[in-house]
Amino acid sequence: MPLSKNDIKYIKSLRLxxxxxxYDNFVVEGDKIVRELLQQRPEWVESVYALDEWVPTLSPVQTKIETVPRAQLSxxxxxxxxxxAIAIVRQQRADWKKWPLSEQLSIYLEDLQDPGNLGTILRxxxxxxxxxxxxxxxxVDLYNPKVIQASMGAFLxxxxxEATLSEIQELHPGLPVFATVMEGENVFQAELPANGLLAIGNEGSGLSDDALQRADRKISVPPARGAGAESLNAAIATGIICAVLKNKAGGQLS
Amino acid sequence: MPLSKNDIKYIKSLRLxxxxxxYDNFVVEGDKIVRELLQQRPEWVESVYALDEWVPTLSPVQTKIETVPRAQLSxxxxxxxxxxAIAIVRQQRADWKKWPLSEQLSIYLEDLQDPGNLGTILRxxxxxxxxxxxxxxxxVDLYNPKVIQASMGAFLxxxxxEATLSEIQELHPGLPVFATVMEGENVFQAELPANGLLAIGNEGSGLSDDALQRADRKISVPPARGAGAESLNAAIATGIICAVLKNKAGGQLS
Known part of the structure; x- marks a missing residue:
């Protein structure tokens, strides 16, 4: 069944x-990511529009898939x-207050602005x-299409x-908070508990003074001596610190 | 002096x-990055167009700076x-054959396509x-404006x-090549020489069979057990591996 003009207008409006x-909805696009969505979270899906030739390669799912001409999908x-394939998906409201944060390593992002960075950090x-x-x-909004696409399915x-650091600390008073800063303890050398909250700040201005005061430890990825760069990209710093923390935690177990 | 229509057309053409x-030129835009360019590589600069109020905050340089109205700069x-500020800059041709690759750690990128990834890897x-x-x-072309902007001045x-792996190996037959792959030696545990060539492949398909055959070692950033993600972003993997290799090399010195 072809899409109406209003359908197309509606889908395109979801970029904002x-x-x-x-509408409490968002858009997921692309062969691989829509396939993952249908397999892992079929209950989130409101509708799927796909090319005729795409559908038969799917494993059977309950969701109704409407086939549309290529020009319309474009x-x-x-x-x-x-x-x-394009899927319209309902936004999810997770109740973070039920999460056992004190038994896990979690990430807290303060005023991150770049959708590519948020998607990459989810990945x-x-x-x-x-x-x-x-x-x-x-x-930045999780449901921004650039976040969803950059996450490569990690949002599933x-x-x-969404929460503020003060709300998190109110519920979990003893939760260790590690602030990512330019000049802190070398993450490779710091002895840190395996569970806690890794806090990363805004791309331009870093963590706020309030967040820094709330942090138990300040950690960083040290540059080479005499390096020219002033900073690492927020997602790169997050990737390095997560890799190092997880490697240390793994090392303790083996 | 205001920009002519042809000036504007010329600058905009450099996005392609x-x-x-x-024209053998490229564009560098923005307060901070143009300032770094003028301080660090004034000899590369062909022309600079800037707002009237931008100029006086600059330290003195030889380059002629033309002030233009805000509407024209936009x-x-x-x-x-x-x-x-917008700078028009001459492309640089470095002769990599003179670089002492066997005494350094270098990065080799095979068919990397995303300009943001290349810029981030330079950073x-x-x-x-x-x-x-x-x-x-x-x-992807280094002089793509998205590469330059994402590099945050690292291109300076x-x-x-540009070189192929076979050209590099021909000139440096003993140079250790570390291929970044999905399932290789854990980079945290691998004992690797401090100098060599870290090879990273295309975002979608990874390194080619030819590159894998040419590699001495295959290394990877291991996922958590049962992790859902199929891969890490190419720039994130590069960041983690560089951090770990540099930390090990630093550790050997101290």
């Missing part, structure tokens, strides 16, 4: 946060290179088995919620 | 590789959020004091050249 909030697409969490990513309310598995 | 090649800008190299980045001819300091 105000319409995502109004019109509805938010991507530069339109893909074979890092997914890779290293870090179950939770908490974001300050001023951070990593728990995500 | 064919015009960058035709018209010429390749960025979504136009900045205070990683800059941070960890890795002097050279070599790219296969099919990789890290040596960059």
């Amino acid at each position: 946060k105000k319409f995502r909030q109004k 019109q509805a697409s938010l991507l530069k290179t339109p893909n074979q 890092i969490a997914d890779w290293f088995g870090i179950p939770n990513v908490l974001c300050s309310p001023q951070s 598995r990593v728990h995500y919620a | 590789k064919k015009f960058r090649q035709k 018209q010429a800008s390749l960025l979504k959020t136009p900045n205070q 990683i190299a800059d941070w960890f004091g890795i002097p050279n980045v070599l790219c296969s001819p099919q990789s 300091r890290v040596h960059y050249a």
Whole structure:
């Protein structure tokens, strides 16, 4: 069944946060990621539009899949290179207050702005088995299409919620907070507990003074002597620190 | 002096590789990065267009800076959020055959496609004091504006050249090559020489069979047990491996 003009207009409107909030939906695009969505979280899916030839390669699922002509799928697409399938998905509201944060390593992002960075950090969490990513309310919206695409499906598995650091600390008073800073303890040498909250700040300004005061430890990825760069990208720093922390935790077990 | 229509057309044409090649120039935009350019590589600069109020904050340099109205700078800008200064810069041709690769850790990128990844990897190299980045001819163009902006000025300091792995090995027959793969030696545990060539493959398909055969070692960043993600972003994997290799090399010295 072809898409109506209004269907296309609706899908395209979801690139904007105000319409995502109004309809409580978001868009997932592409062969691989829609396939993962249907396999792992079919209950989240509202509708799927796909090319005729895409559908038969799917394993059977309950979701109704509407086949649409290629030209229409391209019109509805938010991507530069339109893909074979577009899903409209309901936004999820996770209750982070039930998460056992004191028994896990989690990530807290303060005012992260770049959607590519948030998507990449979700993918890092997914890779290293870090179950939770908490974001300050001023951070980029998880349901921004660039976040979803950059996450490569990690948004299906990593728990995500909005919370402030003070709310988290109120509920978990003893939770160790590791602040990522420019000049702190070398993450390779620091002896840190395996569980806690790794806090990463805004791309331009880093963590706020309030967050730094709330942190128990300040850690960093030291540069080479005489290095020219002023900073590492936020997602790169997160990746390195998660790799090192998880390697140390693994080492303790073996 | 205001920019002519042709000036604006010329600057905007440099977003495309064919015009960058035709004119042998590229564009650098933004307060901080143009300032670094003028301080560190004034000899590369052909011209600078800036807002009237931007100029006086500069330290004295030889380059002629033309002040232009804000509306014109916005018209010429390749960025979504136009900045205070745009520089037109001559492309540099480094002779990698003179680089002492056997005495350094260098990065080799095979067919990397994402400009953000290349820019971020230059920034990683800059941070960890890795002097050279070599790219296969099919990789994204260094002078793509998205590469330059994502590098945050690292393109001014890290040596960059195009070369194939076979050309590099022909000149340096004993150079250790470490291939980054999905399932290889755990980079945290592998004992690797401090100098050599760290090879990273294309975002989608990884390193080619030819590159894998040419490699002396295969290394990887191991995922958590049962992790959902299929892979790490190429720049994240590069960042983690460079951090670990540089930490080990530093440890040997102290």
